[in-house]
Amino acid sequence: MTLMTRELKASFAFVERNFNLTKRYWGWEVAFLVYAVAGALAVSLIGAGQNDTRLLLTLVIGAVFWNYLSVVFSFIAETVSWERWEGTLEYTFMAPVRRYAQMLGSTLYAVIFGFVHTVVVLVVLALFFELDLSQANFGTAAVFMVLGSVSFIGIGIMTAILPLMYVERGAQMTFVLQSVLLLISGVYYSIDVLPGWMQVASNFSPATYVLDGVRAGLIDGVGTADLLRDVWPLALMGIVFIPLGLWAFGRAERYAKRTGKLKRVG
Amino acid sequence: MTGLLQEPKTEPMRAPVPAAPPSRTRRTLPEDGVPALLVEHVTKQFLVGRKRKPVTAVKDISLRIRRGEIYGVLGANGSGKSTFIRLVSTLLTLDTGKVEVFGHDIERDEMAVKRLINRVSVDAAFFKKLSPFENLAYAARLYGMDPKSARQQAIAILARLGISEKRLGRPLEQMSRGMQQKVAIARALLTSPTLLLLDEPTTGLDPRSKLDVQSFIEDLRDGHDATIVLTTHDLAEADRLCDRIAIINDGRIVVEETPEALKVLVAERHGQEPTMESVFMTFTGRSLDDDLDNENDENDEG
Structure with missing residues (x-):
């Protein structure tokens, strides 16, 4: 068996395992879906209340795509904390699987799961508000979702380090990072309203470019070719963040093995 | 501390040839060839x-385990047994040694080592909502196995351990601790x-359940090409299963011999009853009451 085949098989172990877990926890998944739909509706109703269709679409897209990015991000970031909670972390780290194969499997499932989750939320919102998306360019939205996913996978891998290094509070720290991204990325408002230093920070968030691109595609029907100013930073972040995430995770694993932090559970 | 006990020696002791008959027939294992496990001057500290x-x-531990051997590691709680197992499992880095x-170095050739080893810990760590089959399929894929053949193997192994196939589709959380183990x-055996x-x-x-597992380990010893490192607090189990036993005290190996030789040693040199209990008490320098006190202290602190 070649190295690549073996690693791909090992990657599939994480996809299958996470799928089985989703099946077993289906009640909770439904509950979180209801939570996501309710949250997106609550935000979008602000736009409906203003009788401003553009504002409504802006908020719907912000709510729906933030949901997608946060599902992907948290799924990856919780890779370690979930295993720590179950007590299986040592078993997984002892297996002859390279870390990139583990992350590939976990992220692949996260992207598929996030996509399904987001489609459900989008359909509910479209029906609720009777949205007119006849002018939308869905191709542009898809390109930005894919590019954004790559960057968010890289950030998610870096964030997964936190529960590896900080046993008790590491998982909670991932929410802090997520909320900072929410603040600076213009999810529900234009980044123009942010103070200058926050606008500078927003340039380093992939969500800023994803939301710009998706809004331009779905509201104004703009093609990807006209949005290269948003495409190249996203592509660059994807290229940099994933290897950087894997490198950082490797360093954190080494630290955890030196200090005995793989052992701790709960 | 009772008069039965003495302070442990810092260097491992070698026993004279046993005069008493062994409690079970010991196998003769070849001394030559690549050792299954070679540990040289390993130390591990924690902040x-x-x-x-x-x-x-773990303080400057050295040992050499032959292929096919069952090697017991005994010691009181906190003596370093589990740290030693985690070091060999690649779950901890070595400070020295x-x-x-x-023949594969665990740091330079970590992936090769991981393919050769597996571990069963005191806690049966699983995704408890998943069934045994789902957990075993996950493990099989991690080790590059075909889940279907792994399933057949798992059925056979678990039948030998007294668990029928019909119980393997339910969530593990519905199983007793013994069944989970x-x-x-x-x-691990898959x-x-x-x-x-x-x-x-x-x-x-x-x-x-204990007897089922012990019998299974004996089957492994007799019928499979497996080398086993066993840590246990069950002295009868160690006596029954192990070809050699090392006793760890405060992170050091204080004695290493066959069970029979250890019993002879405590009888001839220390005037104790030739039992594994005497061996344990003599070389760990503790009584069982000390261990219970320590456990209570740890619980109070926790």
């Missing part, structure tokens, strides 16, 4: 606080490890 001195969990598994053993690390596999099991 427990910024202002406190580091704790040395060297560990080789069938048997599934953990099946998971991957056909040539070095199996059993870290207190029978702790907390009822007598029947």
Whole structure:
């Protein structure tokens, strides 16, 4: 068996395992879906209340795509904390699987799961508000979702380090990072309203470019070719963040093995 | 401390040739060839606080385990047994020293070592909402196995351990701890490890489950090409299963011999009853009451 085949098989172990877990926890998944739909509706109703269709679409897209990015991000970031909670972390780290194969499997499932989750939320919102998306360019939205996913996978891998290094509070720290991204990325408002230093920070968030691109595609029907100013930073972040995430995770694993932090559970 | 006990020696002691008959027929294992596990001068420390001195969990341990051997590691709670197993399992880095598994250095050739080993720990760590089959399929894929053939193997192993196939589709959380531990053993054996690390596999099991697991280990010893490192608090279990036993005290190996030789040693040199209990008390320098006190202290602190 070649190295690549073996690693791909090992990657599939994480996809299958996470799928089985989703099946077993289906009640909770439904509950979180209801939570996501309710949250997106609550935000979008602000736009409906203003009788401003553009504002409504802006908020719907912000709510729906933030949901997608946060599902992907948290799924990856919780890779370690979930295993720590179950007590299986040592078993997984002892297996002859390279870390990139583990992350590939976990992220692949996260992207598929996030996509399904987001489609459900989008359909509910479209029906609720009777949205007119006849002018939308869905191709542009898809390109930005894919590019954004790559960057968010890289950030998610870096964030997964936190529960590896900080046993008790590491998982909670991932929410802090997520909320900072929410603040600076213009999810529900234009980044123009942010103070200058926050606008500078927003340039380093992939969500800023994803939301710009998706809004331009779905509201104004703009093609990807006209949005290269948003495409190249996203592509660059994807290229940099994933290897950087894997490198950082490797360093954190080494630290955890030196200090005995793989052992701790709960 | 009772008069039965004495302070442990810092250097491992070698016993004279046993005069008493062994409690079971011991096998003769070849001395030559690549050792299954070679440990040379391994030390591991942990920092427990910024202002406190580091704790040395394993101090300058060296040992050589032959292929096919069952090697017991005994010691009181906190003596360094589990740290030693974690070091060999690649779950901890070495501070100093060297560990080789069938000639593969665990730091330079980590992936090769991981393919050769597996471990059963005292806690059966699983995704408890998943069924044994789902957990075992996950393990099989991690080790590059075909889940279908792994399923057949798992059924056979678990049947040998007294668990029928019809119980394997339900969530693990619905199984008793003894059954979960048997599934953990099946998971470890699925991957056909040539070095199996059993870290207190029978702790907390009822007598029947314990006997099932012990018999299974004997079957492995007799019928499979597996080398086993077994840590246990069950002295009868160690006596029954192990070809050689090392006793760890405060992170050091204080004695290493066959069970028979150890019993002879305490009888001839220390005037104790030739039992494993005497061996344990003599070389750990503790009574069982000390251990219980320590456990209570740890619980109070926790």
